[in-house]
Structures are given as structure tokens and as C-alpha cells.
Amino acid sequence: MTALSPAPPRDAEELARAVARDGVEFLLVMFVNLYGKPCAKLAPVRTLDQLLSDGLGFAGNAADGLGQSSADPDVVAIPDVTSYVKAPLQDGLGIIQCDLYVEGEPWPYAPRHILRNQLRLLAEQGRQLKVGAEPEYFLVRRAEDGSISVADELDYADSPCYDANAATRAFGHLSTISRSLDELGWENYSNDHEDANGQFEHNFGYADALRTADRVIIFRHLAKMAAHRQGLIATFMPKPFTDLTGSGLHLHVSLWEGETSLFDDTDDPRGLNTSPLGYGFIAGLLDHAPGLMALTCPTVNSYKRLGAGSDTLSRSSWAPGYASYGGNNRTHLVRIPDTGRIEVRCVDGAANPYLAIAGIAAAGADGIARGADPGDPVARDLEAAAVPAGLRPLPPTLLHAVDELVADGVLREGLGKVPDGSYADYYADVKRTEFARYHREVTDWELRRYLQS
Structure with missing residues (x-):
């Protein structure tokens, strides 16, 4: 069994001991902007006391996506001491995630702040959200x-998923990532060639939802390094690639009260071992799916992944096209793979x-x-069979999803208020501008199709 790394520090004294134990000379003081881009400064460990008391200042406009001019x-980035990890792949480096403040107040444009809220x-109701990620x-x-x-x-095989030869040729990279995850104490249990x-x-x-979000950011950083x-x-x-399956970030979600999973019910009459509360959570996801897509599939490129099965070599997209759920069925937005958790499959690699x-x-x-119920699960393969009547298609473009987001009162409230109004409107303005810039770009496809027409 792989030895786990020490428990994360709980306070400034434990952090100081941890960086000394790990031989860390510099800390990558990190936060992310609207786009999920990790922004950071390199701080010498000798400045740790000042860093924890005063934070590090950043020009918010330069970092982009933070609602500033x-x-x-x-x-000001204030480190969360519990987020500290010793960076794999780079001796002498630690990474610490930060919460953002402006003039002493939490900055409502900061994505980590929005999730914290x-x-x-949920904590006020005695509940904790736990999340697993598959990047x-x-x-x-x-x-x-x-x-x-x-x-x-x-x-170059048409069906390379789980290909042992391809995985072995990539052994150096895959094993480097696997060892890094174990060094972090994240319990790596599988590394594979995908579809x-x-x-x-x-x-x-x-892990808990905030910690998993932090891990996704660090994972991307390590993979790129x-x-x-x-x-x-x-x-x-x-x-x-047009002819290949796209990349998802499937999230496995469970809600807990103490040591009890609130999604677990072995007496479920639908046979999926899911509680009424779990079905309520699923119903909420399906009801708000159109607007939610603006957050889970946040780029113009995201919508070229959805429903692309007929255009890929493997003849599958592994991405949902409808607001639907089912049991162990990977063609739905929500899959129930096992007792006590659900898999949300509408999240992509850029989220x-x-x-x-x-x-x-x-x-x-x-x-x-609301005590909502999603109805009975859909058993059929939505990539291969006729779609049942009543299933709502997901937005076909980022622009459609953003329009759904701003019209969704629940998501609007969930993203919170900012000085100029609602974060949902700020986010929508940024993404509409992104879509407009994309839409004005003349592509090779247009030249091939229209140049001599």
C-alpha cells in the first residue's frame, strides 16, 4: 500500500513545520480567475510570516476575469494554510491556494469564494458535499x-481505448503523474489510455468539494509540467481534434451528513440504491442543466464535443446531449454508477x-x-437509439447556454452578488464577448466551403 503524505497543516505553525520538513524554499502562491487559469507569484519561504498576515497583492485587471479595471x-491573495502541498516534479517548491480580498473584504468575483459560499x-444544514474528479x-x-x-x-487505431501498447509507450509520462499523485497523498488508483x-x-x-477543486487545478499544472x-x-x-472524442472532467458527487451518505438507500424502488434526497439532487441538476452548461462547458470549443459521436473514429462522444439520467449508463448527463453517489457527465476538460x-x-x-423528482431513469443508449419524447436537448452553443444561465434565478443566486450586480451577468458578458470574437474569426472550413461557391 502506498504511504500517504502527512495530513495538511491546520494553522500557521503547522504550515511552517511542514515547509521546513519538506525542504521547501519557495511557495507558488496561487489562485484561479474566471477561466480557471492558475495565477501565482513565487514567494520565498523566509517571507512566510508576512505572507500569512498580509497576503500578496496582484493587479486584478492583469490577472483577468476578476471584475477589475x-x-x-x-x-490580495491570502493563503489557505490547509491547501498547502509539496510540489512534485520540482524540488524546493510548495503550492498553496489562496482566497482573494480587496480592501479587507472577500472578493465576490473570485471562483474559490463562490464555491465557499x-x-x-450546505454546512448550515449539517451537510457536506464530496466530489471525485476524472480529468x-x-x-x-x-x-x-x-x-x-x-x-x-x-x-492511430480507430478504437484505442485501454490500449495496452499505447499506454506502455506512454509509461514514462503516466508513471510520473501516478507517482506525483501518490506523493501528494491523493490515492492514485488508475491511469489509462482513453477513447x-x-x-x-x-x-x-x-475529497470534500473545495479540496477536489484545488486538486483539479494542481493536477492540470502537474500534467502540463x-x-x-x-x-x-x-x-x-x-x-x-475534429475526428476524435473530446475530453471530459466527470465529477462523482455525494452529499454527506457526518459519516452518512445522504444519497444511499438500498430500499430504492427504482433499484438504483438512491434516496429520495438523492433523486431530488438529480432533479435539480436536470431542471437547471441548460444554464449549468455555461459553467460546466465554458468555451466555444466545448460544444463541439457534445453529441459528436457520429463524427469520431470510435463512433462515440461519451458526452451527453440531453438533460437525462440513468443507472450505469454513460450516455446521460447524470449516471448512477454505484450506491451513494452520482456521476455528473456534463463537465468538460476546460471547466x-x-x-x-x-x-x-x-x-x-x-x-x-423543492422535493423534486426526476421521474424514472432512462435505460436506452441515447447515442444509438431514438430519443424518448420529453427529454430536453442541451444548449447547442456557448451563447445559448449563457442565455439560459442569466435566465436561471437559482444559478444566479448561487453565483452571488458583485458590486455591479450579479456575477451571472458578469460571467455572461465575458462569455458573450468570447463567443463574438470566435464568431468573427474566418476558419479554414469556411474557406473550403465558400471560397469558390
């Missing part, structure tokens, strides 16, 4: 002309984990509060 005061509301990504190499290709030139050529997934233990050292790129772009989980928490809590 160049005229606004600094956002949702978890606080997928591609290993690619970039040519001099800027084009990309799958890093392994021998990885697309050049695509991989690493599985590790679940390891790939870069081989002259490769680890990309979490949802769909980098900001703090915002995605905050939206999931708000939607699920609303379903519970």
Missing part, C-alpha cells in the same frame, strides 16, 4: 507551422472546477429544497 485597488450554505487530456506535439498532432505517432488517440485519464481519491519536460503539450481543451461545482451544488440543493 486598471484603476482598481489590488486583489455554496459549501457554507481527461491529450498529449500532443506542435509542428513548426503551428499545427498539432497526437504525440505518439503509433497511436481517443493520444488521450489519457488519471483517477485519484475523492510533465509534458513540457518531454517537449510535449498536455491540453485540456475539450475537443482539439473552472470551482464554478462548475458551485453550480452543481446550487442546482442540486434547489432540487432537494
